[in-house]
Amino acid sequence: MTPPFGAFKKIKGELAPGGVPIRAVAERAGTPFYIYDAGVMRRQYARLSDVLPKAVSIHFSIKSNPNISVARVFQKMGAGVEVASEGELKLAFDAGFAPEKIIFAGPGKNEKEIRLAVKSKIGCINIESATELGRVLDAVGARRGSKTVRPARIAFRINPSFEVPGETIMIGGPRKFGFDDDAVEPMVRKALSDGRLDVLGFHCFAGTQILNSRTLTGVYDAFSRWAVETARRLDFNARLLNFGGGLGIPFSEKEGELDADLLGAGMKRITSRLARSANFRVARFIVEPGRYLSGPSGIYVSRVTDVKTSRGVEYVITDGGVHHALLPITLNKNYPTAILNKMNRKPAGEYVIAGPLCASMDQFSRKTLLPRPQIGDLIGVFNSGAYGYSAGMLYFLSHTAPAEILVDGGKAWIIRKPFRPGHGVDKAIRI
Numbered sequence: 212m213t214p215p216f217g218a219f220k221k222i223k224g225e226l227a228p229g230g231v232p233i234r235a236v237a238e239r240a241g242t243p244f245y246i247y248d249a250g251v252m253r254r255q256y257a258r259l260s261d262v263l264p265k266a267v268s269i270h271f272s273i274k275s276n277p278n279i280s281v282a283r284v285f286q287k288m289g290a291g292v293e294v295a296s297e298g299e300l301k302l303a304f305d306a307g308f309a310p311e312k313i314i315f316a317g318p319g320k321n322e323k324e325i326r327l328a329v330k331s332k333i334g335c336i337n338i339e340s341a342t343e344l345g346r347v348l349d350a351v352g353a354r355r356g357s358k359t360v361r362p363a364r365i366a367f368r369i370n371p372s373f374e375v376p377g378e379t380i381m382i383g384g385p386r387k388f389g390f391d392d393d394a395v396e397p398m399v400r401k402a403l404s405d406g407r408l409d410v411l412g413f414h415c416f417a418g419t420q421i422l423n424s425r426t427l428t429g430v431y432d433a434f435s436r437w438a439v440e441t442a443r444r445l446d447f448n449a450r451l452l453n454f455g456g457g458l459g460i461p462f463s464e465k466e467g468e469l470d471a472d473l474l475g476a477g478m479k480r481i482t483s484r485l486a487r488s489a490n491f492r493v494a495r496f497i498v499e500p501g502r503y504l505s506g507p508s509g510i511y512v513s514r515v516t517d518v519k520t521s522r523g524v525e526y527v528i529t530d531g532g533v534h535h536a537l538l539p540i541t542l543n544k545n546y547p548t549a550i551l552n553k554m555n556r557k558p559a560g561e562y563v564i565a566g567p568l569c570a571s572m573d574q575f576s577r578k579t580l581l582p583r584p585q586i587g588d589l590i591g592v593f594n595s596g597a598y599g600y601s602a603g604m605l606y607f608l609s610h611t612a613p614a615e616i617l618v619d620g621g622k623a624w625i626i627r628k629p630f631r632p633g634h635g636v637d638k639a640i641r642i
């Protein structure tokens with residue numbers, strides 16, 4: 212049994228996330244839908260907070276699952292939040308995150324977004340370019356008349372020159388993210404000499420789905436050494452170092468779980484060394500995972516509408532597809548998949564699970580071992596709690612968008628209603 216299946220309860224061979232049998236949910240909510248188990252989210256959060264040093268705060272990367280009820284689970288656990296747009300910033304407020312627990316990352320932040328972030332006095336704006344720094348200064352300047360004005364808290368996002376192996380890496384070489392490490396110092400000097408800015412430190416996001424703890428701590432270590440050296444040259448006492456997210460989750464038994472203990476031990480080593488260095492004595496640290504916290508909690512559930520064979524390949528057609536769950540095909544991973552009402556049955560063969568879209572790419576897997584499928588069965592694509600609903604193409608072919616369900620305390624709640632993609636406007640509006 213692969214780890215994602217193992218995370219959920221089963222009752223008489225039927226999956227029952229949080230103790231709620233999946234067929235009952237499907238009857239009441241209709242298919243397809245996303246279902247998230249709050250218990251699994253809490254377990255993932257606790258696993259990380261148990262091993263990380265006290266000086267490291269966990270910020271939930273809300274882009275991985277921008278449902279307010281999901282964000283509230285982490286908010287109640289004490290997490291901060293990482294946002295990357297005005298919409299996510301507003302969502303974070305609505306979910307109850309205190310402004311100082313919000314950090315704002317992402318390239319190309321526009322004037323409106325930056326004005327809102329400055330006005331709301333959020334914990335940190337991660338600056339990714341000279342233009343963004345200018346926009347922050349404009350936003351603070353525009354508020355100068357106000358008595359409550361205080362310097363905007365910022366950190367500089369760095370694109371280090373060192374390379375890291377992996378498919379989903381976002382640092383090293385030319386990048387649209389942050390400042391190249393060898394070009395950032397004049398910007399930091401400028402910011403440090405400007406009373407309208409409170410420069411906290413540095414940020415680096417290495418990439419996503421990194422399963423090897425040693426790779427992660429290797430990146431954090433190299434980044435922290437760069438930060439120590441840079442802060443020393445700038446004679447700058449940093450108060451924040453943000454190590455980013457990117458913690459991976461297993462997609463098969465072969466991959467195994469991220470070694471959280473090893474990650475925690477590595478972080479302890481790195482942060483203790485930083486605390487001994489003159490320019491980081493009072494610094495706090497951040498990690499901002501998304502997938503690790505929300506991914507394993509979620510399953511995308513659809514119903515089998517047809518079973519057919521084409522030239523020896525067996526197809527299972529469902530009422531869900533890549534318009535709702537795009538990543539299984541684009542991330543190039545075989546997402547763990549099962550027939551949720553037949554969890555105890557033995558595999559009968561290999562099947563391609565496909566959706567109703569007029570596009571060949573509309574399939575969840577290349578081939579998956581399944582018990583014999585029948586019309587009416589419920590197919591579950593696991594690891595769908597991150598970059599699932601938020602990374603679909605909901606308007607493609609105008610199928611109804613799926614519901615989102617949260618199970619918590621033995622009960623199931625609809626946390627986003629299904630909706631039929633509309634026409635946009637009934638009548639074209641002249642502009």
Ligand SMILES: Cc1ncc(COP(=O)(O)O)c(C=O)c1O
Nearest residue numbers: 272316416419456457500501502
């Ligand atoms: C700046 C930043 N922080 C955090 C994340 C979350 O990454 P993950 O879900 O891999 O932990 C991302 C994802 O793209 C990101 O760009």
